Amino acid sequence: MVALPSRIIIYTLGLLLVHVTRVTPATISSSPAQTFNGIGGSGAWWPNDLWHFPEATRQNLASLLFSQSGLGLSSYRYNIGAGGVNVSNPTRAPETFFVRNGVYNFDADQQGRYFLNEAAKRGVSSLTAFANSAPPSLTSGGASCNGRFVSGNGDAYGTFLADVISHFHSQGVNISLISPMNEPDSNFGPSPCGQEGMQVLPNQRAEVVNGLWNALQARGLASTVGILADESSSLGSAVNEYSSWLPQVINKVAALVHHTYDFPSDSSYTNYVSNVRNQFPGKLSWMSEICCSLGNADGSGKGWSGGYDPTIKNALMFSSLVFQSLVLANEPHYDFWTLVSNGLGCSPQNNPSCATSPNSNGWNDGLIYYDGNYARNGNFQLYIKKQFWTYKHFGNFVKPGSQRRAITGSGSTKFMMAVTDSSHFYVIAMNPNSADTTLALTFPESNGSLGHLLAFSRYLGKIEMCKHILNAQVSIRAPCCKQWYDCAECHGESQTHPLAKTAEMAFICKKCKKAFRKNMSEYEESDEYCPHCDNHYVIEAKTPQAIVGVEGEDARVDNRMLKDDRVKQSTNRSLFTINSDDLTDKVG
Template sequence: MLLLGVILTSLGTALAAVITSTTSQAIHGIGASGAWWPIDLYLYPESSRAEIARLLFDPDPGVGLTDYRYNLGGGGVGVTTFARAPETPYISDGVYNFSADPQGTYFLRAAAQYKVPLLTLFVNSAPTTMTSNSQNCGGTLLTDRIPAYAQYLADVIGYWHSQGIIFNFVSVMNEPDDTFGSCGQEGMQVTPSQRAQVVNTVAAALANANLPTKVIADESASVSNFVPEAPVWLPNVTQGALAGIAHHDYGFDSDVSLATLGATARTLSGGIYSWFTEICCWVEANAASANDPLATLTYGASYDPTMVSALRMGNLIWQSLTQAQDAHWDFWTALSSQYGSCTPSTNASCVNERNYDGWDDGLIYYDPDYASTHYYNVSLSKRFSVLKHFTQAIPVGAVRVNVSSVETSWRVLAFNSPDTGRLCSVVAMNAQNSASTLVLSGNEGLGAPSGAYLTDPGADYAPVELSLAANGSIVIHAPALSIYTVFF
């Protein structure tokens, strides 16, 4: 173990973070989605598939997701990308083939077997009989088919319930302003005037089937989509029909904008918290900030498996939980083949190097040419290890505790246990390219840490030793580009 001494007389210009006694929202899961990659990975050897499931769902040695988002396919009609066209069980209204989508359901079953705390079913497109162009992309959900769509979702969720797999949540639309007319993936438009009807009708169908699954919506792509449209649909949602107000942040919006989103969601819904349910694919807006984890970001190509991108993700989580006060956080796809110019089958070292023609859209990466190379190895980005800090520090139902007096290059989050109501963890990120010292203290005392873990450029969720100073504080001497989780 790496020993981190607590020597208060040599702190110099140490920075302070005070864990207050003021609490905020409860957090309901940290996850990622099973969109698309299962279509490829199902063709891998069984031993490789089992290892992927272990990496995703087992907290030791894996990331231990506390939410897994299963993508219910629409059938992929019209979609031009093989790996983005999941099968659907739907044959016609009330008629199903539940042996369809063995790719996605393999990993769904694995998540259930590993007892992932939360399972979410999400939809990009309804079946083709329910869209305006009879395809799974480029169309709009038909208003007169909303009842059939709701029954379809209830039937599918009911089937899995009968198999012992319980969906806690269903997301009934995805980025609904977009028809996804380019057809690179499934998608459908759901107009603002339709959204409350969809939510209410699905919630009623689930209740009529005595299913415990709750609805989340509307998965708007950005603040600029959500804020002006929320007044059209959110006040018309029936009380109790909506469990979370889901959104993405592909505008990579400011703290102020995200605070506005969260406040808008809570105000219009009567107190329902927003949920952050998808993000990926960031790159620095200014090339001069290429090595800055706190750089202003924009959407764009970049394959960056390093701590810089990982801490950018960590900062997005911090921003989501503290500014929007989101009650849930999901990365986009758990796995990706978007290595860009890196060819892992012939150059294994390139998986650790940044390029600007791949994408930061996965935690784990696999060879896109596996069918011809038979190269079934995968690589773990640093995002994998950094996300583990959050899945392990934030058990479902943990309550965020406000932190004050944090220097601008650190990001610190604290959480109370859902069981005891007492401080259970602190996540502290040194988002600088230099070493830094942080002193953690608490208004009510911290107590001795029960364990601590570090991820930095040379370590992946490695155990470290911290101790309590005589004055009740904990000192972290952090290397550059690092994240710690301290447990109590």
């Protein structure tokens, strides 16, 4: 039995949690219900800002997005820009490769290319290129927004997109999917516009697909690069318009991809999927864009809305939408909208709680945030909200080729899924309620070995970026085999040994060269003396920082991270950082 506290948990099997109030049984099917394609998000717009951040920050961001210690994304959507003509927001005006028909500047958009290359280099398997608008000369208004695709330009537009894909392939960046019209149901006017956009009428969409497919075919790419269509903004508009154009090109479309900005009910979503599968047998549908909602942890109250909420409640609400697409709709692929956003709605330099407190001025359109005023104030910090950690569960375990197994029984809910690969079962389950419950899971027979549960602690909502976890400075002991394992994330502590978080000041004595600490809750200036040599005057203070200790016999400080034997012997001792330039091997 595995207890589910009122947070998302992810586990393989083994560790028991406490506070059991109700036991419900459930069984994991021995037969796969679907095969997954990937979990990802969009690289639209934010690279234009992040390109100006320090290289170390850009590399850290790439790790947060693409490494398994971060989100572990298997899908990345690169935005092919149209030059941002008549777009008022510079961040949302990506450069274009297009000079004129057949002539390109592939040195353009170094901002977007940087993160696309990082995704490819770090092994992201599903790379999609998508366009919000054709080059301005191919639109009715001669701009990157507030216009319409001009009939008769299908071949020219398809040639441009295919040449871009061919160029990236020659550079070793194997884009495998291309979307020529992102939200063709809007032109995002009036001018000046907030973003790029091009309306493509339903009776024009077959021409766009045909032009692109012919260009891919001419370059030998039609069998390796799939066309996605039509990325309408809502399920309602998509299903109402498919019949007027899609049958003409259905064999040239790899998947029917949609957005869910209508925040459909469960019944509306299943009706859409049923209609697609009845009209176009063998074609998959999947969700490629969603953001910007408030609401409750169980998904109720969702809907298009401004407002910034970095709390676990909003993170669980967005997780309910992932479950809706993957489990209820049985779709194989899920992309969140923009992975990084400047929509904090407040100034983190003027307000210390800006990034961690809800406000009505920002937007829930990202997983990682940055200060939009970075160019003026020099703030290059990244801010991670709770949705990053919940989405990480899907990114880390819902991998291409993995399979979902249905969970049935009185204990099953729409907020749980079992995922298998060649050797493991992973169960992702969410309890959006305030009361704990216990799930008794029956697994199908397996010849493989089962791993250890690593579950979200109920303390997750109180813990921010725990550097000791990211640096593997804490280990936990599994109760089943009594072996020690690295605590890789902020969910590895059981309820019997929670994290103890304090704030401390580190000092270095210039006289004896030893270091010591002061608890900031008890600190006074009169305490500025060295406990080693009683020197009161030549003390160099270091920056205060959060110190996270461990409690309990089943948690310990990882000795590999420590230099001083006295600290190694004290398993319940907090850690603080001292620069190697200031101190070689002495910790007071």
